[in-house]
Amino acid sequence: MSIISLQGIEKFYGEYHALKGIDCEIAEGEFFSLLGPSGCGKTTLLRVIAGFEDVSDGVVLLGGQNMAGVPANKRPTNMVFQSYAIFPHLSVAQNVGYGLRRAKLPPAELEARVAEALDMVGLSGFGARAAHALSGGQRQRVALARALILKPKVLLLDEPLSALDKKMREQMQSELRRLQRQVGITFILVTHDQEEALIMSDRIAVMFEGEIAQVAPPQELYRRPVTRRVGEFIGVMNFLDARHLDDGGDKVRFDLEGLGEASISHDQLPFGARAFAPVVGLRPEALSVIYDAKPEPGQRVVEGEVVDLSYYGDMTYYEVQLDGTTQPVTISMKNLATRPVLERGARARVTWDEGSLVVFAT
Amino acid sequence: MRGGWLRIYAITYLVFLYLPVILLPMFAFNDGTVMAFPLKGFTTQWFVQLAGIEALHGALLNSVFIATITATLSVLLGICAARASTRFRFPFKAPIMGAIMVPLVLPEIIVAVSLLVVVVQVLDLPLSAWTVIAGHTLICTPFAIAILSSAFQGLDQSFEEAAIDLGETRWGAFRNIILPLVAPGIIASFLICFTISLDEFIIAFFLTGAEPTLPVYIWGQLRFPTKIPAVMALGTLMLLASLIILSVAEFYRRRGVARVGGNDSGGFL
Numbered sequence: 001m002s003i004i005s006l007q008g009i010e011k012f013y014g015e016y017h018a019l020k021g022i023d024c025e026i027a028e029g030e031f032f033s034l035l036g037p038s039g040c041g042k043t044t045l046l047r048v049i050a051g052f053e054d055v056s057d058g059v060v061l062l063g064g065q066n067m068a069g070v071p072a073n074k075r076p077t078n079m080v081f082q083s084y085a086i087f088p089h090l091s092v093a094q095n096v097g098y099g100l101r102r103a104k105l106p107p108a109e110l111e112a113r114v115a116e117a118l119d120m121v122g123l124s125g126f127g128a129r130a131a132h133a134l135s136g137g138q139r140q141r142v143a144l145a146r147a148l149i150l151k152p153k154v155l156l157l158d159e160p161l162s163a164l165d166k167k168m169r170e171q172m173q174s175e176l177r178r179l180q181r182q183v184g185i186t187f188i189l190v191t192h193d194q195e196e197a198l199i200m201s202d203r204i205a206v207m208f209e210g211e212i213a214q215v216a217p218p219q220e221l222y223r224r225p226v227t228r229r230v231g232e233f234i235g236v237m238n239f240l241d242a243r244h245l246d247d248g249g250d251k252v253r254f255d256l257e258g259l260g261e262a263s264i265s266h267d268q269l270p271f272g273a274r275a276f277a278p279v280v281g282l283r284p285e286a287l288s289v290i291y292d293a294k295p296e297p298g299q300r301v302v303e304g305e306v307v308d309l310s311y312y313g314d315m316t317y318y319e320v321q322l323d324g325t326t327q328p329v330t331i332s333m334k335n336l337a338t339r340p341v342l343e344r345g346a347r348a349r350v351t352w353d354e355g356s357l358v359v360f361a362t
Numbered sequence: 363m364r365g366g367w368l369r370i371y372a373i374t375y376l377v378f379l380y381l382p383v384i385l386l387p388m389f390a391f392n393d394g395t396v397m398a399f400p401l402k403g404f405t406t407q408w409f410v411q412l413a414g415i416e417a418l419h420g421a422l423l424n425s426v427f428i429a430t431i432t433a434t435l436s437v438l439l440g441i442c443a444a445r446a447s448t449r450f451r452f453p454f455k456a457p458i459m460g461a462i463m464v465p466l467v468l469p470e471i472i473v474a475v476s477l478l479v480v481v482v483q484v485l486d487l488p489l490s491a492w493t494v495i496a497g498h499t500l501i502c503t504p505f506a507i508a509i510l511s512s513a514f515q516g517l518d519q520s521f522e523e524a525a526i527d528l529g530e531t532r533w534g535a536f537r538n539i540i541l542p543l544v545a546p547g548i549i550a551s552f553l554i555c556f557t558i559s560l561d562e563f564i565i566a567f568f569l570t571g572a573e574p575t576l577p578v579y580i581w582g583q584l585r586f587p588t589k590i591p592a593v594m595a596l597g598t599l600m601l602l603a604s605l606i607i608l609s610v611a612e613f614y615r616r617r618g619v620a621r622v623g624g625n626d627s628g629g630f631l
Contacts, residue, residue: 052523072526079527085520089542099528
């Protein structure tokens, strides 16, 4: 059963249509991400779930219960704010235990639960510290402990890692993932960082302009984006114009700009659509440069010129202008000790994987 | 010399500003009834004389009473206005806030005369300490709002939402999280309003009843040349008190800025 059910959520700010009919089911114990560029409505949606924004229309079910008219302080959700919102005039322990004040626990039990929560986020012994003396990463952990101590049904995270530096962010990504598995609570993460969403989530909802464009697990989202825009937003994708040739049985044949003919199975077509002037998407790793003289049997090879390259140590990203095309394509190649890195201006022979093509209707 | 002319200008400016003020304690300790150089000698007799004037004590108590009530009212109104202006959006916000802040720059004599007309002609009320309080609250509230706005402005809106998210009611979040965080601003604005009310003359002069405030009493004493040294002594004490109160206010204002981790901008000292 889904712990959260969003049904036809609409949100207007005056004339501005912030959320346009959001329908979404989030399963219990899931690590779910709302991903999109700034202004796409992902934070608004999170705040709708938390109860900080009321909806103009639609229903929010939380654990099967309609949340209409239930204020934020009565909802079984807790939130980690982008700024962490650690109360600066309280100690770490007072911050973490804040939500339990109303429970009127005996002091010994309160202390034990605060210690347990701090232990969970790796801050044992930090209880007596003043909140304003903490580093960014520590504040983040205090915010997590403060929210998790109440054992919410759903933990809402509003861009929790955006204020951290790269190293710290990567560390917190895996820690958050570990913590989520450990406590088994549903996490909903708002982020604009597609890499972060891919690394951490069980499922991702990609949002543009107040609408969900696609909800899918990371691999599916990366390999089978349903629109060109999703494909562009998640990772790098090359787009090539294609011409529809014919439908041959279970395959559809296309003529691809710069690459030649391709037969594509139906599951690579969005929504089974086929009559269109389509665009084909190809990830950088679906194209490869071949170095040895002989291509494998059956492999098709096209030629082009390396117009630019970015060397990342483990990988090199080439911009290759295929003969007869106007836009270069991006090709990623793993760097091996036995393999030279091509230089700018070099000729390259390129092969490609038909099974990785994605066809878009527009 | 770098910035030579600017430095001379700054020094000249400070001399003009503060020389008259320095004269005050100088003559307060001068052993002579005439305010003229050369100074006669050192004495504390004027301060001793102050202690024996009954009317002065009455005026002082009256002033302190008015200043306390005024500061309390101004801060309460200031909290409401500052919170409304920093936290909420509502129609005609800018003109409303502007209208509230105008007494800051309105000539006091205009305010005083119009208040007098309203109180006496329109409302037909007797003049008393309360009419002075009404007038002082009018001119003090903008100061309270100015200070409190910066305190509320520096406050991350997430603090309040986080408290509500953790189970607090709106009022609980305000009382337990917001108020403690803006407390330094509240103390600072209270002290500044207190000082302004204590020192204010024009409105008090127009609106005071049978019992004058301290500045009005002092003005009355200036007609008698023999009383002038005692007034100087009194002025010295008031100057000292004002400086102390303003320093304490500034201390709290800065502490408040540091507490919420904001950048220090503005302030009166």
